[in-house]
Structures are given as C-alpha cells and as structure tokens.
Amino acid sequence: MRDLIRNYRNIISRKSESDSEAESQPLMASISSSNSFGTVLESCIFNPESDLSESDFDKNSRKSTTLPIYTGMTRKFSKRSLKFSSPFSGSEKYSSSNTFNSCQDFSSSIGIYSATNDSSLDCKDFKDPYRSFEEPTTEGKSTTQSSLVTIFSIWNTTMGSSLLAMSWGFEKTGLFSGIFINIAVAALCLYTCYILLNVSEKHGVLGQSHEVCDLCKELLGKWAEILAKIFSVVVLIGADIVYWILMSNFLYNSVLFFYDFINSKASSDANMTVLCPKEAIWDLKNVTNLNLDIEKSPFEQYWNLHSTVPIFLAVVMFPMLNFKSPTFFTKFNSLGTVSVGYIIFFVAVKSYSFGINLPNWDQEIYLKSTFSALSGMLSLSYFIHNIIISIMRSNKNQQNNKRDLSIAFGLITFTYLFLGVTFYIAFPLAKSCIEDNILNNFPKNDNLTIIARILLLFQLFTVFPLLSFMLRNDIFANIRMISKGTNYGNFSYKKVIFINCIVLFVCICFACFLPRIGTLIRYTGAASGLVYIFMLPSLLKMASLKKEGNLTTLRTIFYTLIISIGVLNLFSQFFISV
Known part of the structure; x- marks a missing residue:
C-alpha cells in the first residue's frame, strides 16, 4: 500500500525554491511513473496547457534548448542533481552550478519524472556530462543517494496492496509451491530490471529523461512506445x-464499529477471534433460500458495503480530486x-497468538x-520496472547498481514470504x-x-487524489502527443471534472459489483507484467544485441521464452476460478 509517492511536491506545486523548502518528507511509495505512464514532457519547458496557470511558473524558463546527443559510444549514467527524499534521508536541493543538471525532478515512489520550472535549472547551466559522480556540489553536499537509501527506496516502492493478499495467493497455490x-518470479523480475538498466546505460540519450518509453521509441519504434x-x-x-x-471496505467497517460502540450494540462477531466470511455468505444464501425475512435497521439499509458506501465515499472524495495542485496531500507522505x-x-x-495450524503438511507439497x-x-x-531506471540513476555508486538491486529484491522477497507464509x-x-484482504478475517x-x-x-485518503492527479496528467499529455496542433490536450476544469467523473464511475462499479482485490491485482499484474516485465525488456535486449551485432539464435530463443512465460501467465488468468 505503499509508500505511494515520494518527493512529489515540487512537481505538482512548481513553486519557488523558498516555498518548496517549506514542505518536507517523502510520499508513500507507488507503482507509477509519469514518464513511464505516458507523460510526454519536454526538457526545461513547462507546457502551458498543463494543470498550472501562467502564474504558476516562470515564463522565462520556457526556452527551446537543443541538447547535444552523443552516439556511438557506451555511456555511464550521467550525474543528475535530483531532489530525492525518503524516510531514510533528508531532502537534497538542486544546485545550478552542478554538473549536468537534468532540468528534471524525479519523484521515485510514483515515479514522477517531470520538467521543473526552477530558475536554477535552466538548461544553459548544462556542462560537461562526463564529470565524475563523486564531485560534490558547491554546497559541499552530495546530490546522490547512498546504497542503503537506494535499497530501501526500491523496497518501499514495491510494498503495496498485495501485502494484504499474499496469504490468499499462497492458499491458491500451496505452501511450498507458493x-x-x-522466488522464481522475483528472480525473473530482477533479471529484467537488470536488462532495462543495461540497455538504458548503452542507449539512453544524454540530457534527456531516458525512461522505458523513450528506449522503446529509440530501439523498437513508435508502436512500442505507445504500448x-x-x-x-x-x-x-x-x-x-x-x-x-x-x-470503501475500511470506511464501512470503521463507521460500523463506531456506530455499534456509540449505541452500545454488541456485534455479531464480538466473541470471535477470527472469521470466515465465505461461510457467512453461504449461511446467508441458505437463509434467503428459506424465505426468512431479515430485519435491518435504517442505518444498515443506508450503510451497505456494496451499494451505498462507495457512493458516499465518492461524495467525499470528488472535491479533493479537482484540486489544481494537490500539494496538501503530500504532507502525509510518511x-x-x-x-x-x-x-x-x-x-x-x-500469527504468534494463533500458533502453528497446519495439520496436513504433506498436502502442501502439491501444486494447485x-x-x-x-x-x-x-x-x-x-x-517496479517503469521507474527502476530513475531510481538507480540517483544511486551514488553506479558500479554497485546490480548489487544494490539484488539486495533490494532479496529484501522484498523476504517481506512477501514472511507475510504470506x-x-x-x-x-x-x-x-x-x-x-484477499486479511483484515476481513478479523x-x-x-x-x-x-x-x-x-x-x-487515512493513508489512502491522501494517496488516491495524487494517483488520480497523475492519471489525468498522463491522459492530457498523451492526448497532446496524439493530437499535436490541437487544443484537445489543453487543461480546463471541465475536462478535469469529466475525467474524474469517469474515474469515479469506474471505481464505484467495481466496488459494487466486483469488490475482489485479489482478482483485480492478478489481472492487472499479469497484463502489465506481460508488457513491462516480460516483453519490453526482452525485445529491448534483443534490439540492443542486434545493434551491436551480438544477437545469436540461442539468445533469441532465450528471450522469446521469457516473453512466452508472460503470455502464459496472462492467458492462464482467464481459465481459473478463485
């Protein structure tokens, strides 16, 4: 659930340096990257049709700048002066005198990678892009992160809603098979992250935010970028x-608890330590079949998890989704x-209070x-593939990228195994x-x-507006990219309200008719994983090898096999019932 968005405030506020320093702390980790999620941003230029008014940024910063493109050589990651904070380190400031300012601000946890209007980041300050990483800024402070911070940044970013569903996944698989x-999926994801870092190092364009989408456009073509x-x-x-x-679930149960407490009403599950909601649903069906009338209080009639609560929630959330700059919500990032x-x-x-309750160990060996x-x-x-390049770019010791990434994935795997097992x-x-939400078992x-x-x-109340903000920005940016020369992608409150209404309508429909997060996670994961984990890294690697003249038949078969695993993973979701 994530520490969903870290260091997001400068991108969405785009204030002066003094204003930006008044806000602190990272945001909660996330799964998205503005660049990777389709945001089309130009270096050192704010698009005036963005969510900001003309007064929100310095007009002088919108300059057309041609950056040198170096080709024909293998490059290391260039040093970038990033404002990147996490629970393990303080914020570090941009420096106009720094070597090779990227003119971009990266928010690692939602992966926001955006141009910034800070006057200190004018592209005229670009200097030799090959200066050493170790050189400090004029303030004597390093603008990069230590390996420890990088490791925990990756760990923090991947922790999400699947934490609550991991044990459910083990039940669908079997203990030892799970x-x-x-471990197998973790190893495969780690390897494809390696591929993206390697390809980015070889083919990324200096002075530009070479993310996965940019690499796809350069090596595979426009179709891969769009995909x-x-x-x-x-x-x-x-x-x-x-x-x-x-x-909706947390709001429903929280309000119901306080309602019972205020009215001194004993809950039907008050004397239980653990619940089996599936059995309760089955009993309710049996009662319905017997045509027995179940009296409900007026409160229970108007406070229903799968009908009224998602709508009440929309009434509360809708005004917050229409903020032009949701900077306020970033203050609760920790x-x-x-x-x-x-x-x-x-x-x-x-788990300690329950003890070990696994009577049939031999049955756990088999794969379900x-x-x-x-x-x-x-x-x-x-x-994490859509933002891994940006996260590792801020690592102080670039030669330790593979080691740090491996340690991070090991820590992530341990966390998931600990919770699930x-x-x-x-x-x-x-x-x-x-x-699929273990809190429902209590x-x-x-x-x-x-x-x-x-x-x-409370955490999700602060995270959801930020996710929706990024979603609408990505939609606007993609529309601007597709319809160049038109005003379709320009910002307007009517368009914002229209997009937010559609998003809320879709969310309410799922909350009412398919409130199963395990099912949604597995379908979303299989679909996005096919593209970002299995297919694009493999195709990028083959394109890179072909460009170097090192693509062999054996390597082609190997990377095709990885893609096939992703295809099977996606299609298998349609043939199981859970």
Missing part, C-alpha cells in the same frame, strides 16, 4: 480501482512506511490448479477461509484491526 513461485504508455495507464487505473475498494511496518507487526502478533493466481499477483507485487501457517480455520471490534483499518483509510 514459496517456489515467489508502454497504454499499459502504464492501465496500472494507474488498476491502482485507483483497488484503492477505492479498500477505502504514512506509507508506517502502514507497511504496522502490517508486518500486525501479521507477526496475530489455481497457482497462476499467485503468479499474476506477484507480477504486480514486484512491478507466516499468516498461512498460523491461520486457525480452513485455509480456504483466507480472504472482527470489527478487534483492537489491532481497528487501528490498521483507520491508519490505512
């Missing part, structure tokens, strides 16, 4: 839907790390027919009762569960 699939941008937006839309379902830490603590405490549910979900759990082994009821009056729901609800 462990194997988890990457489409599926990046798919990830953003999928995240919005999943978060809306979770917000909740991402707190939320992940609390989920780990929650699972550890509950629904195993692809876990592989699809893991494709999103390890999804621990809760799965300790769950005291039938394993089929495990929900009663409303459970103290730890109450804290978890309220904390996650």
Whole structure:
C-alpha cells in the first residue's frame, strides 16, 4: 500500500525554491511513473496547457534548448542533481552550478519524472556530462543517494496492496509451491530490471529523461512506445480501482464499529477471534433460500458495503480530486512506511497468538490448479520496472547498481514470504477461509484491526487524489502527443471534472459489483507484467544485441521464452476460478 509517492511536491506545486523548502518528507511509495505512464514532457519547458496557470511558473524558463546527443559510444549514467527524499534521508536541493543538471525532478515512489520550472535549472547551466559522480556540489553536499537509501527506496516502492493478499495467493497455490513461485518470479523480475538498466546505460540519450518509453521509441519504434504508455495507464487505473475498494471496505467497517460502540450494540462477531466470511455468505444464501425475512435497521439499509458506501465515499472524495495542485496531500507522505511496518507487526502478533495450524503438511507439497493466481499477483507485487531506471540513476555508486538491486529484491522477497507464509501457517480455520484482504478475517471490534483499518483509510485518503492527479496528467499529455496542433490536450476544469467523473464511475462499479482485490491485482499484474516485465525488456535486449551485432539464435530463443512465460501467465488468468 505503499509508500505511494515520494518527493512529489515540487512537481505538482512548481513553486519557488523558498516555498518548496517549506514542505518536507517523502510520499508513500507507488507503482507509477509519469514518464513511464505516458507523460510526454519536454526538457526545461513547462507546457502551458498543463494543470498550472501562467502564474504558476516562470515564463522565462520556457526556452527551446537543443541538447547535444552523443552516439556511438557506451555511456555511464550521467550525474543528475535530483531532489530525492525518503524516510531514510533528508531532502537534497538542486544546485545550478552542478554538473549536468537534468532540468528534471524525479519523484521515485510514483515515479514522477517531470520538467521543473526552477530558475536554477535552466538548461544553459548544462556542462560537461562526463564529470565524475563523486564531485560534490558547491554546497559541499552530495546530490546522490547512498546504497542503503537506494535499497530501501526500491523496497518501499514495491510494498503495496498485495501485502494484504499474499496469504490468499499462497492458499491458491500451496505452501511450498507458493514459496517456489515467489522466488522464481522475483528472480525473473530482477533479471529484467537488470536488462532495462543495461540497455538504458548503452542507449539512453544524454540530457534527456531516458525512461522505458523513450528506449522503446529509440530501439523498437513508435508502436512500442505507445504500448508502454497504454499499459502504464492501465496500472494507474488498476491502482485507483483497488484503492477505492479498500477505502470503501475500511470506511464501512470503521463507521460500523463506531456506530455499534456509540449505541452500545454488541456485534455479531464480538466473541470471535477470527472469521470466515465465505461461510457467512453461504449461511446467508441458505437463509434467503428459506424465505426468512431479515430485519435491518435504517442505518444498515443506508450503510451497505456494496451499494451505498462507495457512493458516499465518492461524495467525499470528488472535491479533493479537482484540486489544481494537490500539494496538501503530500504532507502525509510518511504514512506509507508506517502502514507497511504496522502490517508486518500486525501479521507477526496475530500469527504468534494463533500458533502453528497446519495439520496436513504433506498436502502442501502439491501444486494447485489455481497457482497462476499467485503468479499474476506477484507480477504486480514486484512491478517496479517503469521507474527502476530513475531510481538507480540517483544511486551514488553506479558500479554497485546490480548489487544494490539484488539486495533490494532479496529484501522484498523476504517481506512477501514472511507475510504470506507466516499468516498461512498460523491461520486457525480452513485455509480456504483466507480472504484477499486479511483484515476481513478479523472482527470489527478487534483492537489491532481497528487501528490498521483507520491508519490505512487515512493513508489512502491522501494517496488516491495524487494517483488520480497523475492519471489525468498522463491522459492530457498523451492526448497532446496524439493530437499535436490541437487544443484537445489543453487543461480546463471541465475536462478535469469529466475525467474524474469517469474515474469515479469506474471505481464505484467495481466496488459494487466486483469488490475482489485479489482478482483485480492478478489481472492487472499479469497484463502489465506481460508488457513491462516480460516483453519490453526482452525485445529491448534483443534490439540492443542486434545493434551491436551480438544477437545469436540461442539468445533469441532465450528471450522469446521469457516473453512466452508472460503470455502464459496472462492467458492462464482467464481459465481459473478463485
């Protein structure tokens, strides 16, 4: 759930340096990149048709600048002066005198990679792009991050809603098979991240934000760039839907708890320590079949999880989605790390209290027919490919990129395995009762569960407007790219309201008719994973090898096999019922 957006404020506020310094702390990690998600931004130029008015940026910064393009050689990542903060380090400022200012601001956790209007970042300040990484700025401070910060930035970014569904994925696969699939998918995602970094180092254009979309355009053609941008937006839309379902769930249960508490009403599950919602649904169907009337209070009639609550939530959220610059929400960014830490603590405490409850160890060896549910979900759990280039670019010691990336993926894998395996082994009821949101397995009056729901609800309240802000910016940018010379992609409040209405309508429909985050995560992960994890890295690598004259038949077969795994992973989602 993520520490969804880190260091996002300068991009969305685009204020003066003094104003920007008044805000601090990173945002909660995320899955999206403005560049990777289709945002088309020009170096050192603010598009006047963006979400900002003319007064929000310095007109003098909008200059046409031709940057030198170096070809025919292998290049290391160029030093960039980035404002990048995380829970483990303070913010670092831009320096106009720094070597090779990128004229761009990167927000790693949602991966926002955008031009900035800071006057200190004028492209005229570009100097020799081959100066050393180790050279400090005029202030004597390094503008890059240590390996430790980079490792935890990657870990923080990947932690998301799949944390709550990991045990559910193990139930669909089997314990030992789930462990194997988890490690295998992690290794494959790590390898394809290596590929993207390697290709970016060889073929990235100096002075430009060479992300996956840019590499696709350069090496594969326009079709690959468009494909990457489409599926990046798919990830953003999928995240919005999943978060809306979770917000509706947390809001419903939180309000219901306080309603029962105020009215001194005992909950039906008050004496239970763990629940099996599937059995409750089955009992309700049996009661309905017996034509027994169930009386509901007026409150219960108007406060229904799958009908009224998503609509009430939309009434509250809609005004916040129309802010021109949602800078206010970035002030609560530290909740991402707190939320992940609390989920780990929650699972550890509950599992310890339950003890080991796995009577049939021998049955856990076998692979279940629904195993692809876990592989699809893991494709999103390890999804960081659209912003990995930008994150690793800020690493102080570029020679340690592979090592740091490997350590980060090892830490991510351990976290997922700890949460999934621990809760799965300790769950005291039938394993089929495990929900894709494990908080649903606990009663409303459970103290730890109450804290978890309220904390996650507040976090998502601050994250959802930012995700929606990025989604509409990506849509505007892509429209401007497609319809050059027209005004279709220009900002206007009517267009913003129209887009937000469509987004909320889609989210409400899913929350009412398909409120299953496990299903949504596995489909979104399998689709986006096919493009970003399996296909594009393999095609980029083959194109790079072909350009160098090193593409052999064996290598072609190997990378084609990786693509085939992604295709099978996606299509298998349509042939299982979970």
